[in-house]
Amino acid sequence: MAVSISTAPRTVKKAATLTLKRRARWGEAIGEAAVKIVALTSIASVVLILIFVGKEALPVLTSSELHKELTFGGMFRPSAAGYVWQPVSEVPKYNIVPLFVGTLKVTLVSLFVAVPLSVAAAVFVAEFAGRTAREIVKPAIELLAGIPSVVVGFFALVVLATWVQSIFGTEHRLNTLVAGIALSFAIMPVVFSVSEDALRAVPDSYRQAAIALGSTKSQVVLRVVLPAAAPGIAAAVVLGFGRAIGETMIVILATGNAALLDFDLGHSVRTVTATIAQELGEVVVGSAHYHLLFFLGALLFLSTLVVNAGGERIVSGMRRKLGGGS
Amino acid sequence: MAKGTGHVLQRRVRKSDRVLLGATGFATALILAMLATLVLDVVVGGAKTVTWSFLSEAPTKGMTAGGIFPAIVGTVALTLMMTLAAVPAGVATAVYLTEYAAASSPIARAIRICISNLAGVPSIVFGLFGLGFFVTTIGRGIDNTFYAGHLTYGKPALIWAALTLAILTLPVVVVSTEEALRSVPRELRDASLALGATRFQTVLRVVLPHALGGILTGAILAVSRGAGEVAPIMFTGVAYFLPYLPKYPNDQFMNLGYHVYVLATQSPDVDRTKPLLYGTVLVLLGLTFLLNLVAIVIRSRMRRRILA
Numbered sequence: 001m002a003v004s005i006s007t008a009p010r011t012v013k014k015a016a017t018l019t020l021k022r023r024a025r026w027g028e029a030i031g032e033a034a035v036k037i038v039a040l041t042s043i044a045s046v047v048l049i050l051i052f053v054g055k056e057a058l059p060v061l062t063s064s065e066l067h068k069e070l071t072f073g074g075m076f077r078p079s080a081a082g083y084v085w086q087p088v089s090e091v092p093k094y095n096i097v098p099l100f101v102g103t104l105k106v107t108l109v110s111l112f113v114a115v116p117l118s119v120a121a122a123v124f125v126a127e128f129a130g131r132t133a134r135e136i137v138k139p140a141i142e143l144l145a146g147i148p149s150v151v152v153g154f155f156a157l158v159v160l161a162t163w164v165q166s167i168f169g170t171e172h173r174l175n176t177l178v179a180g181i182a183l184s185f186a187i188m189p190v191v192f193s194v195s196e197d198a199l200r201a202v203p204d205s206y207r208q209a210a211i212a213l214g215s216t217k218s219q220v221v222l223r224v225v226l227p228a229a230a231p232g233i234a235a236a237v238v239l240g241f242g243r244a245i246g247e248t249m250i251v252i253l254a255t256g257n258a259a260l261l262d263f264d265l266g267h268s269v270r271t272v273t274a275t276i277a278q279e280l281g282e283v284v285v286g287s288a289h290y291h292l293l294f295f296l297g298a299l300l301f302l303s304t305l306v307v308n309a310g311g312e313r314i315v316s317g318m319r320r321k322l323g324g325g326s
Numbered sequence: 327m328a329k330g331t332g333h334v335l336q337r338r339v340r341k342s343d344r345v346l347l348g349a350t351g352f353a354t355a356l357i358l359a360m361l362a363t364l365v366l367d368v369v370v371g372g373a374k375t376v377t378w379s380f381l382s383e384a385p386t387k388g389m390t391a392g393g394i395f396p397a398i399v400g401t402v403a404l405t406l407m408m409t410l411a412a413v414p415a416g417v418a419t420a421v422y423l424t425e426y427a428a429a430s431s432p433i434a435r436a437i438r439i440c441i442s443n444l445a446g447v448p449s450i451v452f453g454l455f456g457l458g459f460f461v462t463t464i465g466r467g468i469d470n471t472f473y474a475g476h477l478t479y480g481k482p483a484l485i486w487a488a489l490t491l492a493i494l495t496l497p498v499v500v501v502s503t504e505e506a507l508r509s510v511p512r513e514l515r516d517a518s519l520a521l522g523a524t525r526f527q528t529v530l531r532v533v534l535p536h537a538l539g540g541i542l543t544g545a546i547l548a549v550s551r552g553a554g555e556v557a558p559i560m561f562t563g564v565a566y567f568l569p570y571l572p573k574y575p576n577d578q579f580m581n582l583g584y585h586v587y588v589l590a591t592q593s594p595d596v597d598r599t600k601p602l603l604y605g606t607v608l609v610l611l612g613l614t615f616l617l618n619l620v621a622i623v624i625r626s627r628m629r630r631r632i633l634a
Contacts (some may be wrong), residue, residue, distance in 0.1 A: 009475050021429040027526070028524050028525075028526045028527075031526045031530070032426070032525075032526055034418070035421050035426065036419045036422055036426065038414065038415050038418035038419065038422075039418050039419045039422035039423070039437060040433075040437070041415045041418075041419060041420075041493075041496065042419060042437055042440040042441045042444055042496060042497075042500070043436055043437060043440045045440070045444060045493045045496070046443055046444060048455070049451065049452075049455045049459075052455055052459040052463065053451060053454050053455055053458060055458065056454075056458050066409050095499075099594065100524055116353070117353045117356060117357055118353075118357070120349060120350045120352075120353030120354070121350065121354040121357055123346075123350045124347075124350035124351050124353065124354045125354065127350075128347050128350060129354075136358075137358070139622050139626075140357075140358055140361060141357065141579040142618065142619055142622060143361065143615060143619075143622075144361045146547075146550055146551075146554075146614050146615065146617075146618040147364070147554075147611065148553070148554025148555070148556075148583055148584050148610060148611070148614055149554070149556075149584070150554065150556045150583045150584075150587055150610075151364075151554070151583075151607055151610060151611050152364070153365065153370070153587075153590075154586055154590055154603070154607050155364050155368070155580060157590055158600075158603075160368055171377065174389065185360065185364070189532070192357075193331075204432055212411075216340070216342065216343050217343045217346070217347075218342045218343045218345070219342075220345040221346060222346070239446075242446055243446075245448070245450025246446075246447070246449065246450070246451070247448070247558040248449055248450045249556050249557060249583075249587065252587075252590070253587070253590055262467075273448060273450045273557070276450050276453075276454065277450055277453070277557055277560060280453075280454070280560075280561055281561060282543070286464075286557065293454075294454055294458070297450065297451050297454040300448055300450070300451060301447060301448070301451045304446050304447060304448055304451075305443060305446070305447075308442065308443060308446035309443075312442060318493070
């Protein structure tokens with residue numbers, strides 16, 4: 001009991017038992033207090049993130065000094081040149097629409113690739129796979145989740161981009177399609193594991209009832225298990241979306257980072273996250289550009305909070321409906 | 327129903343089973359193939375570069391030659407410091423949630439909500455937070471209080487990057503530790519309490535030793551996650567190139583992941599840096615894979631023990 005010995009008053013030398021008791025009581029109190037205080041770290045962190053990202057973002061809305069250079073309308077409405085993000089130029093243009101459209105474009109492509117594959121894989125693992133197959137697939141997907149995003153981005157930049165260009169003949173080598181496919185690497189583990197949990201949460205009695213009524217395996221899966229797990233799979237997609245809009249290193253390496261506003265998948269794009277990562281290092285602290293980058297971060301933070309809360313809500317709602325089994 | 331139609335129906339039905347099995351199995355195989363392609367490409371591309379001298383030397387000639395030793399040292403120092411902060415905080419949180427708080431406690435609920443939110447915060451937001459809180463607020467505060475405004479801690483530094491990453495990896499430690507604590511049988515706690523041990527003694531000497539595997543898994547996963555993150559350290563301490571190794575908590579440092587980013591985007595000579603780039607990626611990927619594998623093995627052993 002190292003804790004209590006170090007905290008015991010050294011001068012007290014009464015009956016041994018009494019000291020021991022008092023030591024234990026002191027150690028106990030200090031130990032418990034420490035645990036309880038340290039346990040608040042997560043709450044403190046979330047609050048501090050809100051305060052300190054918010055504090056630097058707020059001048060975008062309130063500072064009249066900043067509004068000489070940066071108007072709220074100008075962030076969303078097109079100027080004479082259209083929707084332009086050009087923060088470093090003689091007349092800086094701070095239209096954030098192309099950045100958000102860029103993020104959405106890449107995210108949608110990645111969901112389009114990742115969702116069918118990961119949900120199908122989840123069905124395979126939960127409904128068809130034997131023990132051996134499961135013990136290969138699940139750790140493999142955990143490994144996939146463990147690949148650093150900068151490594152996936154590197155792979156997209158060096159290898160995937162060449163393949164995509166030779167197959168689809170895209171105009172830019174780095175583009176929405178490349179980034180979307182690369183991003184799907186990062187969100188497949190999320191979509192897979194949440195979907196698989198959802199499928200597993202469907203009680204076996206559902207399957208047994210369907211089989212007893214003469215259903216085949218495919219009917220059981222497609223008409224009973226999948227509909228019952230549908231909210232969980234929806235949550236998986238929502239959580240995958242939340243993961244995708246916040247991803248930085250993959251898109252920074254794979255998109256080409258040109259803030260173009262169009263809907264051509266073969267064109268380069270610039271996402272919100274990549275903009276922050278690339279520009280914050282060179283920005284003048286306290287400038288309009290600096291505060292705007294924090295503002296983008298705050299918007300990103302708030303959207304992931306909302307998206308994740310939505311996802312969690314669906315999951316817990318489904319758990320309750322299916323009787324809490326997992 | 328005639329015998330013939332029943333037979334046909336059954337056959338068609340079996341066929342649809344096979345189609346579904348085939349389609350889902352194919353999707354699974356495709357995901358595994360994507361993983362394998364990436365890993366093989368990195369291994370084949372990097373195998374020739376990763377030699378002892380690559381691991382033990384500093385970059386030279388404007389990072390077009392030499393090794394990645396400072397980046398390895400920086401990454402190790404960063405994750406070590408991060409672990410020192412994240413593991414105690416994460417374990418204490420998990421202990422509080424499982425051993426002290428009542429299930430209905432509003433504080434426990436708030437902690438859980440914050441943990442799951444933290445896990446979803448984009449890594450670049452952690453970067454912004456680290457800059458706004460640790461570097462410019464705490465760091466500058468320390469400078470003004472202890473160093474008479476002399477720029478010492480109010481700049482990007484190892485300690486700020488480590489603390490930023492510690493918050494990012496906190497959920498990993500908490501979730502893994504909590505799972506391990508929940509798997510400790512109730513009887514053990516009851517026995518300990520019945521023998522006159524206090525609650526804290528029970529936690530310290532009975533519950534935590536029993537859950538050591540899970541805590542270790544959490545720590546390893548946190549290290550693996552932290553070793554690969556780039557966005558949160560970009561503005562809080564990492565350096566493009568340093569001629570020296572980090573010695574003090576307020577030194578800047580080099581980092582494997584950031585090195586990959588720098589080599590991939592800012593190289594003056596793409597063809598000459600490509601082997602170095604592949605080598606660095608292989609080292610980073612090897613490191614994170616190794617850590618993940620160890621965590622997976624420990625965890626599956628632990629689960630088997632619980633089932634047995």
